[in-house]
Amino acid sequence: MALLVALALFVAQAINLALLLRERSSFRVAQASRPAAFRLADAIDQEASGRRITPDRGRVRVAARSPITAEMAPQPEMAREVRAQLDEFGVRMRRVEVAIAPPGTYQVPLSRFERRMAARHGPEPPPETIVVAAQQPGGRWLVLAGGLPRGDTRLFWRLLAQTLILYGMVLLPVLWVARRISRPLRELAAAARAYSPRTPPRPLEEEGPPDVTAVIAAFNALSLRVTAMLDEKDRMLGAIGHDLRTPLAALRVRIESVEDEQDRARMADTIAEMNRTLEDILSLARLGRPSEPETEVDLAALVDAVVEDFRDLGDDVAFEEAERLRMRLRPSLIRRAVRNLIENAVKYAGAAEVSLRAGAASAAIVVADRGPGIPADRLDDVFGAFIRLETSRNRETGGIGLGLALARAIVEEAGGAIVLAARDGGGLVATITLPRG
Template sequence: MGRRLYARCRSDPALKFRPRLWPRSLSGQMALVIAAALFVAQAINFTLLLQERQRARIDGATGPVVGRIADAIERNTFGDPSRSDRGRVRSVAVSPVAPGGEHRPDIERSLRTALSEAGIKIGRVETEVRTLAPDDQRLRYTGKERRERFRRAGGELMIAVERPGRDWLVLSVPWFRGEDMIFWHLVSQTIVLYIVVLVPVLVAARQISKPLRALAGAARGFRPGEPAEPIEGRGPQDVRDVIAAFNALRLRVTAMLDEKDRMLGAIGHDLRTPLAALRVRIESVEDETDRARMADTIAEMNRTLDDILSLARLGRPSEPPTEVDLAALVEAVVDDFLDLGEEVAFEERARLRMRLRPSLMRRALRNLIENALKYAREVEVQLAEAPHQVTIAVCDRGPGIPEARLNDVFEAFTRLEHSRNKDTGGIGLGLALARAIVREAGGDIMLANRAGGGLTATITLPR
């Protein structure tokens, strides 16, 4: 069965296993939502800060350059072309900017705009970021580590401005690549923000989800009639209100079931009294055939009444679970049928200790065997043991049941008249009662048609 289910899951696209990205717990969902919101907010913040930083760096680099060029042109004072003094405007014939160097088009556009607004006629504007040489005299007073950091950060920005038909004005200014530094600064800021925000959120969500998990466990473990302590109200007031409502609901449900049991007991007593009186009165009937039929009718009414009361009271069994030998229990039920002259086969097995309600389990097995004997002369009962479960199979060679209606027979008051003998007795409660008993014990009953004809009813119980 496991292989068939696995193959079906592999072949059905709707049942294929996919990784779970959305957490199921409340704390996980809250943490994921807040983490995603923080990520979006920080991404927007990153973008705005980087843009603002870039604009500030460009303005800081172009503003003084425009002032120095304008002042040098106005006073006609240019530095020595053979030297590369930082900040001095030099006049050269050819642009010293290397074509394959690291250019800054954004600074070039900003300089062209600023110089045009200052009334200076220019041609091309070229820039190049240069790394300072290890023996650069401007680094002679800095430490080794700081000097290397300056060299990796860029060092200086070479700017060349063409005056059409005349010369190139060249100067260099300090320039450092600060994008990496601000990026890692923002990353560390985000990590701190995540820790500061997510940790309290996870703690608060856990305080909310813990009482909710306790409430869910109490709801799953609720058994009418069994003593249970009320759940302690913890967490926020909303959660406390839910827990208090569940405690009150459990009391109301228990009270309603108690009232139902009292009503069913009264109904059973009121019905059995006239049936007992009828059983006494039919003794005066002279015709033995009529008297036997009347007695059978009264016995059938008593069995039906027992089934109805048992099915209605099954949720609150009075019999406590005990340690029993399941093999001996099955053998005792089979012996009862053998004493009645029925052909029921069972192979004796070793002791099999299990904890269950023996009277109810005996009744469930008896119902299955009776149901099989109605449609077949011979019935075989098999008991098998597996590592984590025990199975009891009741096999017959009757007409079987259509595949489409194998589950319908477990509904109360359901009889498949078209698939089985119409003359059989009962009102359709035997299988319903058997499944209810087995499920109350934590197991289940499955029906399957046998190869060659017949039906197999399998009880599966956990160990």
């Protein structure tokens, strides 16, 4: 807004300057032409009354031909003005010519006053000379020469000062108003970017113009409604989880009465898979509002504990020993993300290699396998919920495609990133990067 106002003021002042320059040009023409016409008419009156025309009186002299040469700059507009003035005085001339001679190229006769001033103070620098030549009906030329009025250089500085005053009087209030509007808008944008369902909403102060305060009030109400909806969602998910776990537990008890051991084991596996699916869905839905607080833990020990759990089950999982690495995070969620990656590697490759790398600003947990891998154009697709690649992962491996989606959500909620990449020699490498500090 301030730039637009400044541009408008600049354009207005430019137009004003053009009009003033045009007016000053017209004034210079009139300033030079009217006295010239008066002196020419006065000289003709002197001649008609029997007095001789002398150059010292009005600087009018008689010449046989026009003194205007090709080196002089013709001034047709001034010539027309001189002729019009002479017509008003009742003086008829055959031709009227006006030209400007460069300084020092045309000798201008000085008046007595100018000669006295030059003798007292020294001659001034010669200005441009305006030469007016008027041809009488008899063929003689009356010539009048004088200094061209100098341009007023103070006009530019006066206009510049006026422009600066206008800028100060107009732009300062505009900048004040713009700041008064933009400050609450910036605070509103910052609050919108910083909104998190993990913390209770803090209402913004409603200030600024009426339109801005209305927007801030609407944002405050919206944040309260969103938080209330998320709270209701958590309560609903808790109720669903409780209601589903109860019949699943009852089914787990009832299958003990099945005599066929193979059928009983198959039913138990199905119930266990349903429980894991339920846990994954509830965990994915509750992310962003975790109840677990951040604590300082040893990341190397946490990863080692997850690896030991798989080893206890007889899985082939290797872990490179790493130094202690203290970090603030939510241990249960990070443990869940690492477990999901190792579980995928064990399912699809039969083994996993886990390592931990520490940097100055981040730490990386790497899970590598020698499985069938994932096509390069599908590496990002597998992070979607309920996405499974049938070409390399069949139904017998279990799962419904939530493991990687849940792992990415956990890591991103912690401010990190998870990336899949093809491994040299075949297989897949999954890297979790977490910020330190």
